[in-house]
Amino acid sequence: MRSAVNVKVAGFGGQGVMMFGQILAYSATKDGINGLWFPSYGPETRGGTANCSVIVSEETINSPVFKNANHCIIFNLPSLDKFRSNVETNGLILYNSSLIEEKVNEPNLTCVGVPINDIAIELGNAKVANMVMMGAYLELTHLFSDKTILAIIEKILGEKKADLVEINVKAIEAGKQYIQQQGVVYAA
Amino acid sequence: MAKILMKGNEAIALAAIKGGVDAFYGYPITPQNEVPEYLSKHLIANGKVFLQAESEVSAINMVYGAAGAGARVMTSSSSPGIALKQEGISYIAAAELPCVIVSVMRGGPGLGGIQPSQADYYQATRGGGNGDYQLICYAPESIQETIDTMKGAFDTADFYRNPVLVLVDGLIGQMMESVDFDRPVKQRILLEKSWATNGTKNHPGSRNIANSLHLDPVKLEEHNIHLQKKYKLIKQNETQVEMIHMDDPDYVIVAYGTMARICRSAISMLNEKGIKVGMIRPITIWPFPEQAFDQIPSTCKGILCCELSMGQMLDDVLIANNGRHKVGFFGRSGGMVPDPEEIVDAIVNFKDKVVK
Amino acid sequence: MEVKYQKSVGLTDTPLTYCPGCGHGIVHKLVAESLVELGLLDKAIAIASVGCSVFSYQFFNCDAQQAPHGRACAEATGIKRVLPNNIVFTYQGDGDLASIGIAETIHAANRGENITVIFINNAIYGMTGGQMAPTSLIGQKTTTSQDGRVQALHGSPIHISEMFATIEGVAYMERVSVYDPKHVIQAKKAIKKAFQYQEEKRGFTMVEVVSSCPVNWGMKPTDAMNWVKTNMIEEFPLGIFKDKGDQNA
Numbered sequence: 102m103r104s105a106v107n108v109k110v111a112g113f114g115g116q117g118v119m120m121f122g123q124i125l126a127y128s129a130t131k132d133g134i135n136g137l138w139f140p141s142y143g144p145e146t147r148g149g150t151a152n153c154s155v156i157v158s159e160e161t162i163n164s165p166v167f168k169n170a171n172h173c174i175i176f177n178l179p180s181l182d183k184f185r186s187n188v189e190t191n192g193l194i195l196y197n198s199s200l201i202e203e204k205v206n207e208p209n210l211t212c213v214g215v216p217i218n219d220i221a222i223e224l225g226n227a228k229v230a231n232m233v234m235m236g237a238y239l240e241l242t243h244l245f246s247d248k249t250i251l252a253i254i255e256k257i258l259g260e261k262k263a264d265l266v267e268i269n270v271k272a273i274e275a276g277k278q279y280i281q282q283q284g285v286v287y288a289a
Numbered sequence: 290m291a292k293i294l295m296k297g298n299e300a301i302a303l304a305a306i307k308g309g310v311d312a313f314y315g316y317p318i319t320p321q322n323e324v325p326e327y328l329s330k331h332l333i334a335n336g337k338v339f340l341q342a343e344s345e346v347s348a349i350n351m352v353y354g355a356a357g358a359g360a361r362v363m364t365s366s367s368s369p370g371i372a373l374k375q376e377g378i379s380y381i382a383a384a385e386l387p388c389v390i391v392s393v394m395r396g397g398p399g400l401g402g403i404q405p406s407q408a409d410y411y412q413a414t415r416g417g418g419n420g421d422y423q424l425i426c427y428a429p430e431s432i433q434e435t436i437d438t439m440k441g442a443f444d445t446a447d448f449y450r451n452p453v454l455v456l457v458d459g460l461i462g463q464m465m466e467s468v469d470f471d472r473p474v475k476q477r478i479l480l481e482k483s484w485a486t487n488g489t490k491n492h493p494g495s496r497n498i499a500n501s502l503h504l505d506p507v508k509l510e511e512h513n514i515h516l517q518k519k520y521k522l523i524k525q526n527e528t529q530v531e532m533i534h535m536d537d538p539d540y541v542i543v544a545y546g547t548m549a550r551i552c553r554s555a556i557s558m559l560n561e562k563g564i565k566v567g568m569i570r571p572i573t574i575w576p577f578p579e580q581a582f583d584q585i586p587s588t589c590k591g592i593l594c595c596e597l598s599m600g601q602m603l604d605d606v607l608i609a610n611n612g613r614h615k616v617g618f619f620g621r622s623g624g625m626v627p628d629p630e631e632i633v634d635a636i637v638n639f640k641d642k643v644v645k
Numbered sequence: 646m647e648v649k650y651q652k653s654v655g656l657t658d659t660p661l662t663y664c665p666g667c668g669h670g671i672v673h674k675l676v677a678e679s680l681v682e683l684g685l686l687d688k689a690i691a692i693a694s695v696g697c698s699v700f701s702y703q704f705f706n707c708d709a710q711q712a713p714h715g716r717a718c719a720e721a722t723g724i725k726r727v728l729p730n731n732i733v734f735t736y737q738g739d740g741d742l743a744s745i746g747i748a749e750t751i752h753a754a755n756r757g758e759n760i761t762v763i764f765i766n767n768a769i770y771g772m773t774g775g776q777m778a779p780t781s782l783i784g785q786k787t788t789t790s791q792d793g794r795v796q797a798l799h800g801s802p803i804h805i806s807e808m809f810a811t812i813e814g815v816a817y818m819e820r821v822s823v824y825d826p827k828h829v830i831q832a833k834k835a836i837k838k839a840f841q842y843q844e845e846k847r848g849f850t851m852v853e854v855v856s857s858c859p860v861n862w863g864m865k866p867t868d869a870m871n872w873v874k875t876n877m878i879e880e881f882p883l884g885i886f887k888d889k890g891d892q893n894a
Contacts, residue, residue, distance in 0.1 A: 123294075123465065130294040130467040138294075139464030164554035165464055165547065168628035312727050338726045342719065343752035350716035350749070354723025357710045358690070358731075362723070380713050486708035486724070488731050490687035496657075498702050499710040 104160050106244065107167040109184055111152035112176025112197070117231030120257070121174065122153035124235065127253045128245040129157040137162045150179050157244065174238060176217075176231070181205065193287055195238055197230070211287045213241065213280070220275050229272035236276020241287040247273075292467040297432045297457065298323030300468055301365065301391055304439035306331060307470060310389070311360040312338035314351035316370060319403045320459040321393035324365040345370040349377030349390075356386035357499030359485030361443045365391035367459070368409050369400060372417055378452060379418025383501035385516075387446035389439070390424070390454045393462040394597075396624040404624020405459035407546055410601035413456045414575040421513050423520050424454040425527060426575040428545040432466040434572075441474040448477045449523055450484075456574065458597060460547045460626060523576060530578035531570040534560075538567030540636050541585050541614075543606050544595040545571045547626070552595055555632035566636060574602065579609040591615040591639050595632060598622055600644075607645060617642030653677040655686050659703045666866020668856030669697060669765065671823045672832070673704055676736070676763060679837040680707065685844060689732040690724055692717040694746070696738035697771040705736075715746025718753035721760045732843055734761040739780040740770045743803050747779075750809075754849045757814030761839045762851040764805060767858040768877060775861035779803040782880055787861075802880055806853045810886035816848035818887040822855040824873040828883075838890075847889060855881050 108125060112118040122138050129136030137156040154170075156162050169189045175181045175196040181203075188194055190209045198214030205212040215237045221230035232254075239245060254269050295303070302324050305313070313332055315325045325341065332339040338355070342348035348364050355362040366374060371392045381388055394409045396402035413426045425445060429435040438455055446453040486497045503509035534556060535541070544552045549570045556566045569581045585592065592614050594606045600618050610616055619635040619642055621627045635642050655677025663669040680686040689707040693699055695714035702709035712720040717735035725733045742750050742764050753760065769787055770776040777787040777794060780802050784793040794802075806820040817839050821832035832854060839850035855877050859869035 126465055126467075127294050130292055133291070135292075135467045136294055137464060137466045139460060162466070162550075163557070164551040164629045165460060166551060166626050166628050167554075168630045312723070314723060340722070340726060342722075343748055346716065347719040347722075347749050347752065350713060350719035351723030351726070353712070353716075354692075354710060354720035354725075355727045356723075357720075358724040358728050360727035362727070376713055377716070384711075486690050486710055487728055488688035488690060488708055493687075496706065497708045500702060502699060502711055 105158035107170045108155040108172045109170035110174040111180030114151045116176045121231045122155045125155045128249045134159045232269045232272035233276040236273035237280050240277040240280040292469050296465045297461045299327045300432050302327035304436040308440040308443045312355045312362045314348040315364045316345045316348050318367045318370040321367045345373035349374035352388050356388045357486045359482040363389040367393045367395050375417035380501045382422035384499045385450040388452050389442045392456050394458045402624045407597035424452050426454045428456045428574045430549045433468045444477045458547050528576040529572035530581045533568040535567040539565045541592045542568045554629035558633050577605045582609040593617045596620045616645050618644050655681040657706045664860045666859040668823045675833040685732045692721050692735040694737040694741040696741050701736045718749040722758050736763045739766045739778045743779040754812045755814050757848040761843050764853045765856050767856040769858050769861045771858050806886045814849050816889040817842050817850040819885045820853040824870040
């Protein structure tokens with residue numbers, strides 16, 4: 102891992118954007134490195150576009166805010182328009198091709214579309230689209246192990262929602278498989 | 290203990306519990322609501338006191354009552370709410386009662402906004418309450434430092450019989466970080482609260498009174514001189530500052546809280562450009578680390594004060610600098626948080642930022 | 646020599662600062678005697694408010710706090726919640742309680758805070774020199790209603806006892822007066838009952854005392870007491886407005 106990875110996650114409220122970011126920060130903490138998560142908060146998170154920033158680093162995290170992300174995880178079109186120009190050279194834009202028809206292409210960036218809504222509906226639970234995205238993201242970056250992610254998901258769902266662990270794990274697997282099938286490799 | 294990931298506001302609450310809080314009185318306001326929410330669950334479950342007051346005004350006066358009764362008590366709020374508490378804060382400081390006040394700053398003035406800000410530096414260090422009083426005011430830069438501060442805050446308040454204000458911006462309240470709750474706290478020798486108004490049966494032969502009224506001007510001046518002696522002692526013993534890269538810097542940044550962390554990243558970027566920048570990071574903003582400015586070498590080309598405000602700590606920087614170096618200012622407000630690149634630009638274009 | 650009567654040990658030796666003919670001195674005595682007779686003095690904490698009774702912390706011979714204007718019930722709440730077995734009472738005037746402190750008082754009552762409020766209603770701001778109070782009578786001349794209180798301009802006198810009787814958390818609410826010995830005895834019974842209820846942890850108790858302010862009313866002490874009897878009691882009828890103890894008995 103490099104010294105710090107800056108991740109921007111953005112989409113509609115309700116798409117699981119905040120949770121996606123929190124899982125990364127929880128995973129970093131579990132792996133004994135530093136995680137930082139902060140949300141765009143307040144009324145804008147209700148129904149409108151929501152975004153959060155995550156920093157994962159082996160070193161002490163200085164600025165919690167960053168201009169450009171290394172990885173930009175985009176769940177809808179307004180978020181793509183807002184953040185596509187704020188990605189570091191050699192960075193990654195991972196986007197929801199179920200809601201974004203355009204074949205995204207930015208110079209010096211790896212851009213990967215995953216139809217997360219379609220895959221989630223095929224799996225039988227539209228709500229796990231964000232975990233399909235998570236699978237795709239982990240397959241591209243290998244940021245955290247399956248074991249770490251599973252432990253965090255189990256912790257977040259808790260005993261009350263333990264029955265949902267299985268579908269979430271399936272969604273992550275489906276996201277990984279999609280990337281493998283596409284043969285996309287993210288080098289950075 | 291292994292680190293855990295925790296939201297700043299919840300970490301404040303848990304650290305208060307670790308610091309020995311007996312009672313919390315507060316009123317809802319964004320962006321600090323997770324503080325009372327967390328405490329409402331965990332204080333009551335442990336036989337401690339949590340009460341949602343009818344207003345910030347009531348909450349701070351409940352704090353006054355409980356502090357006078359000898360309890361370790363706190364409140365938390367955000368900018369407009371802290372404004373409402375100023376009356377009570379002045380009374381508590383005047384009556385020399387210990388308490389902890391957490392202020393999670395949002396954009397102002399007025400109802401302002403709910404995004405992060407540092408526009409309450411005046412409110413924290415100059416006070417909106419009446420009279421010559423001071424709060425011991427910490428301005429941590431991370432959730433970890435906030436936890437360490439909160440854990441020791443009740444001891445500090447008790448030691449000096451003075452309110453302690455922990456001042457953070459909304460970003461620290463709302464973000465999550467990997468933190469450790471088991472770091473050591475400064476040990477203080479604390480006396481029994483023989484002054485507490487807990488009934489004369491607990492201290493036969495004398496009456497304890499929590500009071501701020503001294504109608505006789507001679508008495509009131511004596512009281513003020515007494516308070517100033519205490520404040521002088523606090524200045525001597527409690528001033529905290531971090532000096533970063535202060536060996537032969539081209540420029541020195543002065544920043545606290547989240548802004549200091551943004552500046553840390555900017556300083557790394559500037560170093561890569563071959564510009565040597567140091568930082569004075571006040572950890573206490575009252576007392577303000579004036580003496581740190583004596584360490585700025587005469588070759589330094591300027592001091593840049595950076596704040597999430599239109600320039601409030603700037604006053605203290607100008608006083609501490611005392612005309613020795615050029616002083617510039619960079620600020621954002623209203624909830625706008627700059628990225629490190631903006632600080633880099635401000636140093637590169639320092640001459641455009643000079644105010645004095 | 647046999648002592649027939651002496652100052653209550655519930656009061657300190659500090660001379661009272663109240664004006665001749667003012668009801669505060671009488672009510673202080675009643676509060677002090679009640680605490681002593683109930684054996685509660687050494688665990689009592691008095692909250693002095695802002696107004697003429699601002700110095701009451703010097704007079705009650707127990708621990709005390711002096712509260713900002715209107716905030717006595719909030720301060721009492723803060724104390725009582727951390728010291729639930731002590732006796733906590735506020736001593737407030739009509740400006741402090743019924744005007745600037747009405748929110749604190751209503752919410753303390755509504756939470757059923759187990760505190761006692763001694764509310765002195767003399768229909769005027771005494772300490773600041775005779776301004777109109779929320780309890781001033783219609784037509785009453787004050788320094789800020791120089792042609793008399795007018796309902797259309799200033800509203801009507803606020804009825805605290807009637808209002809608080811409607812609040813669930815209130816265990817005891819009585820309005821008394823101190824204009825003659827008979828009523829002084831009745832006032833003491835009410836105050837004692839309020840403290841007794843607090844000791845029994847029954848909830849919020851308040852005694853409203855309709856009292857006099859001869860100096861700011863511009864009257865002789867005897868005339869002032871007569872004015873209480875003839876004018877104020879008409880607006881503020883005496884009696885028990887709520888007694889949960891009776892209901893439960």
